[in-house]
Amino acid sequence: MKKTVLFSMALVAGSALAAPKGEITVWSWDVAAKALEATIPSFNKKYPDVKVKVVDLGNQNVYDRGLAGCAAGGADLPDVYSVENGEAEVFWARFPNCFVDLTTLGASKYINAFPAFKWTELSVGNKRYAMPWDSGPVVMFYRRDLYKQAGVSAASIKTWDDFIKAGQKVNAKFGGKVKMGVVANGQDDEWFRMLANQNGCFYFDNDAESVTINKAGCVDALNTIKKLYDAKVVQTGDWGGQITAFKKGDIATSMFGAWYEGTIRSNAPELSGKWGVFPMPAAKKGGVRAANLGGSALALPASSKNKEAAYAFIEHALATNEGQVAMLKQYGLVPSLLASAKDPYVNQGQKYWGNQKVWKTILDTLGDVPAARGTQFFQEARQVMVVTQADFISGKYKTAKEALDAAAKQISSITGLPIAK
Amino acid sequence: MLRLRQNLVPYGFLLPYLLIFLLFWAYPLVRSLFDSFDDSRILGFSFSTTNWTRLLSDPFFMTALKNTLLIMVIQVPIMLMMSLTLAIALNSQMLKLKGFYRFAFFAPLVVGTTAYSAIFRLIFNTQYGAVNQGLNSIGLPSVDWLNQATPAMIVIMLAMTWRWMGYNAIIMLAGLQSIGNEVYEAAAIDGANKWTTFWKITLPLMRPSILFTLVLSVFGTLQLYTEPALITAGGPGNATMTIGTYLYQQGFRSFNFGYASAIAYGVAILGAVVSWIQLKLLGSDNT
Numbered sequence: 190m191k192k193t194v195l196f197s198m199a200l201v202a203g204s205a206l207a208a209p210k211g212e213i214t215v216w217s218w219d220v221a222a223k224a225l226e227a228t229i230p231s232f233n234k235k236y237p238d239v240k241v242k243v244v245d246l247g248n249q250n251v252y253d254r255g256l257a258g259c260a261a262g263g264a265d266l267p268d269v270y271s272v273e274n275g276e277a278e279v280f281w282a283r284f285p286n287c288f289v290d291l292t293t294l295g296a297s298k299y300i301n302a303f304p305a306f307k308w309t310e311l312s313v314g315n316k317r318y319a320m321p322w323d324s325g326p327v328v329m330f331y332r333r334d335l336y337k338q339a340g341v342s343a344a345s346i347k348t349w350d351d352f353i354k355a356g357q358k359v360n361a362k363f364g365g366k367v368k369m370g371v372v373a374n375g376q377d378d379e380w381f382r383m384l385a386n387q388n389g390c391f392y393f394d395n396d397a398e399s400v401t402i403n404k405a406g407c408v409d410a411l412n413t414i415k416k417l418y419d420a421k422v423v424q425t426g427d428w429g430g431q432i433t434a435f436k437k438g439d440i441a442t443s444m445f446g447a448w449y450e451g452t453i454r455s456n457a458p459e460l461s462g463k464w465g466v467f468p469m470p471a472a473k474k475g476g477v478r479a480a481n482l483g484g485s486a487l488a489l490p491a492s493s494k495n496k497e498a499a500y501a502f503i504e505h506a507l508a509t510n511e512g513q514v515a516m517l518k519q520y521g522l523v524p525s526l527l528a529s530a531k532d533p534y535v536n537q538g539q540k541y542w543g544n545q546k547v548w549k550t551i552l553d554t555l556g557d558v559p560a561a562r563g564t565q566f567f568q569e570a571r572q573v574m575v576v577t578q579a580d581f582i583s584g585k586y587k588t589a590k591e592a593l594d595a596a597a598k599q600i601s602s603i604t605g606l607p608i609a610k
Numbered sequence: 611m612l613r614l615r616q617n618l619v620p621y622g623f624l625l626p627y628l629l630i631f632l633l634f635w636a637y638p639l640v641r642s643l644f645d646s647f648d649d650s651r652i653l654g655f656s657f658s659t660t661n662w663t664r665l666l667s668d669p670f671f672m673t674a675l676k677n678t679l680l681i682m683v684i685q686v687p688i689m690l691m692m693s694l695t696l697a698i699a700l701n702s703q704m705l706k707l708k709g710f711y712r713f714a715f716f717a718p719l720v721v722g723t724t725a726y727s728a729i730f731r732l733i734f735n736t737q738y739g740a741v742n743q744g745l746n747s748i749g750l751p752s753v754d755w756l757n758q759a760t761p762a763m764i765v766i767m768l769a770m771t772w773r774w775m776g777y778n779a780i781i782m783l784a785g786l787q788s789i790g791n792e793v794y795e796a797a798a799i800d801g802a803n804k805w806t807t808f809w810k811i812t813l814p815l816m817r818p819s820i821l822f823t824l825v826l827s828v829f830g831t832l833q834l835y836t837e838p839a840l841i842t843a844g845g846p847g848n849a850t851m852t853i854g855t856y857l858y859q860q861g862f863r864s865f866n867f868g869y870a871s872a873i874a875y876g877v878a879i880l881g882a883v884v885s886w887i888q889l890k891l892l893g894s895d896n897t
Contacts, residue, residue, distance in 0.1 A: 256865055283653070283865055375757055375846025425757045433737070569864045572670075579847035583759070599669060605651065 209498035210238030213268035216255070218248040220451040221271060221323075221485060224516035228506040231515060235505060239498045252276060259287035263492030268499040270488045272319055274310045275563030277486060278397075281313045282565040289489045290316040294500045299508050306560050307525045309395075311486050319486035320507045323522040325446025326554045327383045327480040330453055333465045333543055335441040338362055343467040347478075349413050352470045356422025359441050369422040369442045371431040372414065375579040378571060379482060383444065384410035387480040388472055391561040392570040392600065399609040400601045402574070403593040409472055411581060411589040418582055432456050444469065446482035447551045450521030454541050461540065466547045468554055479554035481561070484525065523551060530555075566604045573599050646871035661872035671873065673848045674856040675880075677763070677838075681852070682831045685767040690823060693775050697782035698812075712783075715776030727840035730769045731756070734841075759849035762842045766850050769837050774830075778823040785819025786812070825888065832881055853877050 217225055222245035229241050244267070246254065251271055258266040259280060270288070272280065280287060296317055300308070307321035331343055339362035341355040356369035372380050385391055390406030393399065401407070417423045426434060434440045436457050443449060453464065468478040487503045489496060506512040513524035514532050524530065530552050538544035564570075577596040586592035597608045649658040665671055700711055718726070733740040734755040742752040755761045789812065797807050813820075835854030838844050844851035844859070851859075853873065861870030 253862055257862060260865070260867075279865060283650075285653070375849075376843065425754070430737075439737075569866075572859065572864075575845075576670075576847040579845075602664065602667070 208236055208238060209495065209501050210236075211495045211498055212240040212242060213493075213495050213498045213502060215241060215243045215269040215271070215502070216246055216251050216267040217243060217271040218245060218251055220448065220455065220520045221522065223455070224451070224520035224522045225271075225506060227515050227519045228512045231511050232502060232505045236498070236501055239501065241502060248273075255280070256283075258490070258492075259284040263287060263490060266490040266492050268490070268493040268495055269502055270490055271322075271485055272488055273483055273485050273563075274307065274321075275483065276567045277310050277319060277488075278563060278565040279568065280488070281316075281318050285313070287491060288318045289491050289493075289496060289500075290318060291320060291489065291500070291503075292317050294489075294496065296320060296504075302508060302527060303525050304527065307484070307486075309560075310563055319488035320503050321525045322485045322487055322507050323448060323516070324484035324525045324555065325448055325482040326523060326551050326558060327387070327444060327446055327469055327482050328551055328554065329467050329469060330443045330445070330449065331465055331467060332438070332441045332460075332463055334463050335359065335363075335367060335438070339367075339441070343465060346467065346470050348474055348476070349416070349470045349472060353416060353420045353422055356417075356420060360421065365421065366439065368424045368434075368440050370417070370424075370444055371426040371434055371440055372417070372423050373427050373431075374414075374418075374425045374582055375575070376427045378574040378578050380414050380444070381407075381410055381574060381578050383469070383480045383482050384413055384472075386482075386559060386561050387469060387477050389477070389559040392574065393562060393564050393566070393606065394609060395560055395562045397562060397564040397566075397606075399607050400570075400597050400604070401609045402570070402600060403590065403597040404609065408589045408593055411578065411593060413472070414578065415582060415589065435460075446484070447523045448483065448521060450547065450551075451519070452521075454521060462543050464542050465545050466542060466550050468550065477557055477559065479557035479559075481558045484523075517548070523548075566600070566606075569603050570600045573603070642871040642874055645868050646875055648868040650866050650868035661869045664869060665872050665876055670848060670851070670856060671853075671876070674851050674853045677848075677850060678831060678834060678852045678854075680763070681767060681770070681834065682828060685770055686824070686827045686831060688767075689771045689775050690778060690820070690827065692771065693778035693782055693823065694816075694820070696775065696779040697786055698808075700779065700783055701786050712780065716780055717776070718773045719777050721773075723836045724840060726773065727769070727837060730765065730837075730841050734765050756842055757846050759846060762846060762850050766837050766841060769841060770834075774827070778827065781823050782816065782819050785816045789815045828884060828888070829881065832877060832884070 215222075215225055222243050226243045229243075232241065233239070252273075254265065255270055255272070256279070258264055266287075292315065299320065300317075303321040307324065308317065311317055311319045311321065329343075329346075333343075336343060336355075336359075339355075339359040341358050346352050346355050352369065359367055359369060374380075382391070385402075385407045388406030388409055390401060390404050390410065392402050394401050424434070424440070431440070431443065432452065435443055435453060443453065445452075450466075453460075469480060471478045487507060489499050489503060493499050506516070508526065510526070510529050510532055513522075513526045513529040514534055516522040517524055517529070518534060529535075535548040535552060536546060537548075539547050573596050577592050580586060581589060581592040586595070600606075601608050646661050647657055647659065649656045649660055696715060699705065700708060700715075705711070732738075734742075736742060736752060736754045736757065739755070741755065746752060753761050755765050793811055793815070794807065797811055802810065833854055834852045835858065838850045838852050838855050839858065842850045844855045853876075857870050857873045857877070860866045860873060
């Protein structure tokens with residue numbers, strides 16, 4: 190009896206110096222969750238005594254339960270929490286004590302290891318509440334075989350007008366059965382965000398001080414979506430619908446953040462070699478052909494019982510080439526760790542993509558992405574925009590400007606931020 | 611002394627319930643009223659009436675209110691008429707296998723809400739759903755059920771009708787069976803035909819059970835959340851957003867608990883108004 194007490198006291202005393210051990214839980218979603226799982230083997234080589242359990246709750250659920258957990262003073266939260274950059278700020282604004290400031294655990298040495306724009310939404314003053322993970326440079330994933338059959342060449346699609354012309358050719362060839370994309374109209378406003386960001390416009394300005402959703406770049410973005418619908422080159426569908434559509438060959442193109450590469454590859458292994466990638470079409474000739482959609486970070490809830498092990502996991506997955514490149518290889522998550530872009534893997538042709546060097550194509554757009562900031566009002570602005578876009582597509586407004594003026598007014602009254610002059 | 615102790619006995623029995631009532635009912639009621647005057651954009655409590663002014667000028671709230679009332683005015687009466695028809699059919703002398711039918715119409719209620727919502731999503735899927743396949747097989751075009759405003763609303767109403775029609779029919783059936791046979795015999799002697807008997811006897815005597823199902827359905831609709839949240843997620847756009855889903859969105863997604871509390875009190879006021887109208891219209895007796 191006495192012996193065991195002594196023995197366990199020795200354990201307690203030793204644990205401050207020894208390697209982390211015990212079990213940690215990680216919350217994430219879809220491909221991101223699988224990617225984190227892919228880093229566990231190399232993590233366990235370094236830390237054999239830590240057991241990592243990744244739970245895939247689905248994207249919206251992670252957010253909802255995270256907020257609810259913070260509101261309940263840190264109850265029901267995991268040890269490592271995935272958060273999208275765009276919607277991260279609401280956490281730090283409303284619950285400044287819900288997550289650990291990672292600089293207290295030694296994250297300061299990584300500040301220059303990531304691009305500055307990835308830190309913006311994760312920092313408050315000198316505090317850094319989460320570590321950057323991936324980014325979502327937007328590209329077009331296309332079916333080489335279907336393009337070829339319709340007589341369309343990906344290289345000739347330089348503007349959205351070219352894209353519509355290509356879509357009409359595809360329509361003519363397949364009798365309208367194959368579309369050039371799936372828009373989650375009525376469910377989400379991803380297309381609007383991608384196109385607006387490409388035009389250097391977003392819900393708010395980058396200082397989070399005014400509403401900018403009715404500026405010219407956003408108006409143009411919304412108009413383009415309407416044009417795509419009017420030309421009948423896109424169909425409507427949600428996340429699951431788009432996966433079904435590309436598996437069945439009902440779409441010849443998918444526009445998304447580059448992390449969608451893993452979604453396509455893991456859901457449709459049978460289509461290996463039939464896919465390729467090209468940069469987004471520009472608004473007009475010679476315009477920007479890059480945007481960013483999504484991209485996430487990992488945070489460490491203050492209620493975690495095993496912060497050392499949790500931080501070790503975050504550090505290994507995000508701040509080492511080993512972790513980031515493992516996620517890129519298996520699930521196509523684009524590293525925001527600067528050193529990873531130089532990894533030899535990036536310059537290799539990818540078998541699934543017809544031996545195209547897709548990662549080079551994708552990472553080359555990163556430098557052209559206009560900065561955009563979600564702010565703590567991201568979700569609310571998005572809800573307004575989802576409805577505005579659906580209403581505009583269904584013909585409720587005469588012009589895109591009129592629709593976005595209404596949206597700006599509503600977002601302004603919700604957030605208390607003025608509409609930019 | 612003894613008397614005092616005896617007087618305390620009933621309170622002793624009530625105490626556990628009272629404590630739970632205070633903690634889980636009274637406290638949240640008061641607290642959310644307090645919260646509805648809090649500007650939740652600022653950390654900590656700061657008194658402001660912005661939530662209330664926003665409620666009155668919020669187009670989303672108006673949409674949610676409109677959708678909720680639309681369901682109340684269209685779906686509830688149609689469903690109750692169907693329930694009444696069903697109850698009379700189930701009560702018929704000619705019907706065989708009564709027990710089986712009663713079970714069959716009551717069964718939807720036993721299915722988990724999440725499961726049935728998922729099934730509805732599947733059967734109304736535009737490309738692969740059973741409903742569109744059926745329409746196509748009789749030469750009709752597909753409908754984009756969940757991605758268009760009116761069809762999505764119809765799906766919600768159908769789902770709710772499917773789930774609650776049998777339940778209400780069973781309540782009405784109980785009312786129907788409590789009507790004594792002698793009334794019908796007397797009517798038959800007076801030479802009343804089937805139709806007159808139904809209008810003059812059956813319906814008036816069933817009033818209590820019909821009113822009961824009406825009140826239940828109206829308040830159920832006011833708080834409607836599950837079906838629009840799980841089948842259509844309030845979409846497309848806000849076409850099927852109800853007060854319940856909007857409250858959830860504001861409270862748990864945008865984290866505006868102050869505003870969500872104001873919405874909740876708005877619903878409570880609305881419920882009070884509806885109750886008052888029901889009492890005025892239908893009289894307070896035998897409800």
